[in-house]
Amino acid sequence: GESVGLHLPTLSVQEGDNSIINCAYSNSASDYFIWYKQESGKGPQFIIDIRSNMDKRQGQRVTVLLNKTVKHLSLQIAATQPGDSAVYFCAENNAGNMLTFGGGTRLMVKP
């Protein structure tokens, strides 16, 4: 399959450390946000979502933070593992019936 993320911003972390991936969204009217993980040759995989009436949501090893004042979204991954290496995209529902994706960040986990 296609290899995505050849020219994306890259975050390199040591295995076991925490990772923080940031995303700036465009539309203050957006009220739903999702983080996706994409491995090479695969489609985006849902990680976690958050609605605009919340500022924090936790899943298993992942936390999403939403700051509506500055239109900023972050994904925190605790105890990062080699299997977390992938490209991460944030998406917002800023227009009509579809989700709009950001440009993505490549996470590389060093053993």
Added chain:
Amino acid sequence: GAGVSQTPSNKVTEKGKYVELRCDPISGHTALYWYRQSLGQGPEFLIYFQGTGAADDSGLPNDRFFAVRPEGSVSTLKIQRTERGDSAVYLCASSPLGGSNSPLHFGNGTRLTVT
């Protein structure tokens, strides 16, 4: 359970040819989306189906692109007179309800290469 299935996984065609890309959504999902992803970029919306009808086709780049979903399940994306700039990964996604407030479940895409 079975996820979204896309066929073929890879398609190489010559400039000017016609191609069809197929998507089998998750059973019972009423909403179906097509996105296109170029190298190093996030997916870009093409078209959205709610049931059999195209509820939003505002992302289709031009009239060479067309998609159908005749029975409200399988969808086919059709590209006429392909151009080299059409080369990308074409992703299909489905959702139980549709709209823009629920997560999309993506297939692994069809990698289209136009030579």
